[in-house]
Amino acid sequence: MPSALETLVKILKLERDLGCADKAVIGGLRAFAQNWVKDAHAQARKPEHHALVDELAGLLSNYTDLSGTDSRDQAIKYMIGRITGRVAPSSGNLPVPPTPPVTESVAEPVPESIPTPDASPEVIDPPQPRRDPPQGRNPFREKRLERRPRESQPPPEGNKGSKKETERETYPDRGGQRGRPAPSQEPEDAGDDLFSKGGEIRPTDDPYAPFTGSVINIPQTPDPARVFRPPRKARAPRDQSREAAYFRRLDAPITTLKGIGPKIGEKLAALDLHTVRDWLYLFPRRYLDYTRMTPIRRLEPGQLTTVAGTVRNAVIIKGRRGVDVLNVILDDGTGTLTASFFGQPYLISKFPRGEQVVFSGKTGIYQGRITLDNPEWEPIEQEALHTRKMIPVYPLTKGLSAHAMRRLSAKVVGMFADDMPDYLPQSVLDRLEMADLGWSLRQLHFPDSEEARRHARQRIAFDELILLQLGMLRNRRVWQSQPGLALEVQDQWLEGALAALPFQLTGAQRRAIEIIREDLARTLPMNRLLQGDVGAGKTAVAAAALLIAVMSGAQGAIMAPTSILAEQHYRGISRLIQAMTRSLVPEESENPQSGEPLVKVALLTGATPAAERAELLAALREGRIHILIGTHALIQEGVEFERLGLAVIDEQHRFGVEQRGALRGKGTNPHLLVMTATPIPRTLALTVHADLDYTVLDEMPPGRTPIQTRLLTSGEREISYRFIRGHLEKGRQAFIVYPLIESDENKESRAAVSEYERLQKEVFPDRRLGLLHGRMSPSQKDGIMNAFSRGEIDVLISTTVVEVGIDVPNASVILIEGANRFGLAQLHQLRGRVGRGQHPGFCILLPDGEGGTERLEVMEETNDGFVLAQKDLEQRGAGELFGTRQSGEGLKMGEYMNPALVELAQLEARTLYAEDPDLSLPEHDLLRTQIERIFGVTSGGDVS
Template sequence: MPEVSSSPAKPKSAPQKAMEKLGLVRDIDLALHLPLRYEDETRLTPILQAHEGQVVQCEGLVIECRIELRGRRQLLVRIEDETGAELLLRFIHFYPSHQKTMAVGNRIRVRGELRAGFFGREMVHPTFKAVGDDTPLASALTPVYPSSASLPQAYLRKAVAAGLRRAPLEETLPAGIVPAGLPSLREALDFLHHPPPEAQLATLEDHSHPAWQRLKFEELLAQQISQLQAQRERARLQAPALVGRRGGLHEQLLAALPFGLTGAQQRVGEEIAQDLARPQPMHRLLQGDVGAGKTVVAALAAAVAIDAGWQCALMAPTEILAEQHFRKLLGWLEPLGLKVAWLTGSVKGKVRQKMIDAAADGSAQLVIGTHAVIEDKVKFAKLGLAIIDEQHRFGVAQRLALRKKLASMALEPHMLMMSATPIPRTLAMTYFADLDVSTIDELPPGRTPIVTKVFADGRRDNVIDRIRDEVETRSAQVYWVCPLIEESEALDLKNAIETHAELSAALPGRSVGLLHGRMKPAEKAAVMAEFSAGRMSVLVATTVIEVGVDVPNASLMVIEHAERFGLSQLHQLRGRVGRGAVASVCVLIYTGPLSQTGKDRLKAMAETNDGFEIARRDLDIRGPGEFMGSRQSGAELLRFADLQEDAPLLQAARKLAPMLLDRHAAAARRHVERWLGTKAEFLKA
């Protein structure tokens, strides 16, 4: 029996830990870790020919090396090149090894920005190295990689070069698939890591070079193949065919509603009903602007499922939103004889067990709640339809868990995902290529447009005066939203509490409520009930009111420190007003100076109420990875491609994906594995 070593594993160095943190574990990870920019160390510039403000590389003999103690302690080194011109090198931070390398008589090569100093030309903290008379220059541009403080560029360059040599970069794609004029993957990566001196830096920096195009095409193709695989795998699964009875719940609910459906609601309702009638699982995204009436469409879908003898579950990301759905659906469905169960974190003890039992024995035909719906203890007798509201706020694991609630019957539930953040077309083609998308592109009649005004913080008193006017003369109701300060929940709470006190003092005799994340669910519900009933004039809240809150009489929304909010979040908050016939106003108060991104957001809000235009601008500002939220569960699926600029490559990838899967299945599988690995699983949720 071989002897087992008991010696502990060698501890990892700081650079090794930093590399793991950056996700640089496999050789392919290193090969795909591309430079941010390049430095030109392929040529020397005589000191006399260098211009101020230029980044240049010079070489010369050290003629002076001394430490100066006047003012800050500094290392001053003077070099002279063959023309007799001198250059001063100034180091504020230095080590004894620096003095050794740059001792008088040594030849050194330095690179940095040339400045005009008091004692002539100088460089501050240039890069340097000792050289001999015949030390060759670099043969390619020097890459500068994304890194961290504990990961020196020299270490990273060596690691990447080694990974690039070892990485399996053989061609996975059959001949004729890659667009003409693009290099092989190996050639593309070799070029991008070590471009020749004559390379056009502009085409490298704007990612238009053919080497970049090859990487983008490969990445987009892998993503499209993965989406198509997920779609085909789902088509092979079985789901219950849900068809409502003539004169059944669906028709009864339509007849009982106190309003008529818009044309858009009718259209998407029919799309959903057709999906539910098929024996394959529906996987549909229902998107529509704030206030477009998605909830009633979801209720009609639930009625079809329940009428067919199956249960429905509706999951929302917050308790306030779940409760809004609960109240609406209860009001619509309970008079029709349906039993609705309510499951959230705040439902405890015997009441909770009663709800769980009702879901398990099938007596609760509809279960509404938060993440509590997907807990292991919660079982369904016959889950036929799962509805997820604000789907982008749930992680992949949570969506998969809801799907598996019917797995014991070898059937999948139908999935309807709802989003009030419309998905721009380019994003839908890429990240949601496996989904069917229904869009409610029409608002219910009677909604008044919301006027959005942007004010600097200095006009806060004027805003409070306007609130006093609105409350006193028109009995208006007002939201005042304080930002969520992620770094400090205590600061966030303090801000909300101080604002509440300020507005209470400014509005004597009027009820001013406070709503924040630290309150107990029962307290939140009580405050919301007062505001909804019209007994409260002003509600000071953190972003817990972002979605789902529906108070038609509320006509003024004030958002403080608006520059701290994302564009889609600002639009969601604004959507809490303008829900009745009263003209509504949204006031955005910002604290300057604003970044360019902040200016772009506030400008977009002032210019349009259209959620689809807001979404398009949000995508431009933030990019797809951040816009998508948890579809990727924090892992970006596209690192190199740009959805707007690379639309032709995306179209080519969409066209080729089915052909590759049909005719070259093994090659398609290898290609997806190389580019996505386990990330491909994210697309199945």
């Protein structure tokens, strides 16, 4: 570990960076000196070393009394100079604190004992200023905000003792200097005095002698050239035959490449790599940045860096909050640091003593020692180390190593990237100063520098946005080129129907109904997105729209993603329709001959019996069923409407383009209303849903109690279990949601299947538990969800399949494990499963480990889904939010799509669309081809 003098140098530098305000350590430098001087004297070997310690202790004690920044800065420079040997002892020129007035002296009481290490001041991490917890948080929350406890690891049994001071050795490979033994010669007691953060001072180390040599030989190479503007090359004249040949090769199976046979092809298929194009767009998950290699001795807190070294030791300690912490001590010959992995004890087998590894992450400081928390890591690749490059890290599958993936990627990128025809017009690239497509693909796989990668990333993210925008605009144009039915009702009629509802509509609901009514009255088919938070009242708006269609002589349909959601809509829509029609024409609300309601609502799912299904379909064809509600069964063969005028799709992001088109194909260009509770910022919604008009319900019905959310730590899991038990005893129900199905998918996270068994045996043995996950068949899922809805299950253990489709008014608590692995918008959707009845709702968030929880704090502060979605966009990019995209390909760069880039793509897409709607100009030929490849070729029919 760093010596006492090295620690002091780092603290002095931090104090200088903080403006000489005596805030580098809690309590100030005077308090710090009390414990530091003891450690420093213990490490000193010579009389002059002890003299230096005494001199520095006096300077530290007087530092607080110095007035003015200049005086303190001069004192810091002097102390650092004395430690490094660059400055001779002072001859009296140092600033001194002002002399206090002469008063009668009173002796200060002598402390009875030396303060313990636990009482030593704590170093402040400057990038993470301490915040006071908001008012109203529970005591567990406030305890979590305290700084990391000081923990020490007891020495392993049998490893007591250490080398004597006289047993010093010289190592020829380090220039004959005395220093640390090489990793292969590490003494058995190397881990005896490990702290929970940092390493140990061993008697064989002279803390006052400079480090020499290096365990890892890091060559000194010049920094890569700055890339202020991406390079561009002149475009060659178009050669359509060459382009056609290139695209044929691009879409050829990956196994057609030399060196990639059927066996490797099978392994690549597990990564969804089938063609050359697939590989070019399989971007690395992350990079190991060998261009930022920094000797450990030169590290400063808050620094993004990559360090390479040799593992001196690896130990597991039990954190105070019950978290297993793996501490890996890395030595690069200039110093040591501790890399801590929270909740990942299984990694210890990856770090045997002597293993050479590289860590990447942001440095912190704890008790004066440089640390890395949960860094990215990988065994050292010697070639990359000596060439100082950024090394891509790809997703892996069984039988393919990281090195093999890099080698194959270099082959594919080298053969195809540079010759990739650029489909964006030259004018767009010139105007936006964007990089060429081929250069961008190469730089995303094998970047020359971080700046080059940033330019490449921006180009690919922009491409995905503008292609999506152009594709959606094209779909909208084709859809509205065919006339639809005009569905009109009188003002008096509509007002009477709405007044008959058993609740008061919000202003937002009334505005949405009026906008939809105006759309339905036109022959131009409506294509509208209705977006509203959980509980905002979208169902009532849909019911009013369906009734307008029916009373205008047409039929309506609602398609939901799950059977249970379809059944919920059936019950809710039937109740609302019956109330509105009975109020309007009470004497005609039922057919006098059959006793059936005036507006017949029916339900069709995959579970509908064959005989009932046949009767239902016949009534639908004859127009005797006015509103049909169902699942994917609505778009199956044999489902025919007499006159479908309005199609409503709920939770539309669960349906693909083909399914939406199939439902609209059941009528003659019917009006379309799609609904979602997924909050998306307006800017993003106008891109991902550019083919839809946009209406938002931004007002909640009165009387709805906000859900209370608490963020706990993994060590407080038992508290959450006790809270759930309390609600179960009151007759309520609860959800426990996990990010994974099986535990072997990611050992860092708890998983639904294994936790279901544990919870049933150990935590809730006297309760009825149910298990729900995405690998179950539809009938199994429906059975579990229906049992939970009927109250036959007390606690539902589930994955995120409960995000949509569960409405259980009796459920009052949801516990979300691994909460840091979800986006804020998705967490908001999940917590919307509770508090839907008369009982208040409670949401408990339990993150994995201790990292990445800061962004979750906003969940405690707001129940506004749109605020959370905007936070997601700002913090994590559009990756989470673009999960709603329903065109042909997934977005690779969603997390890098910031609001400014989204708006830029919208502007350019609309400019191109206004100039050339069909993209028929020669310079737009490749762009049109790319859009057709993604969205399909239009022929005047339905495309959405």
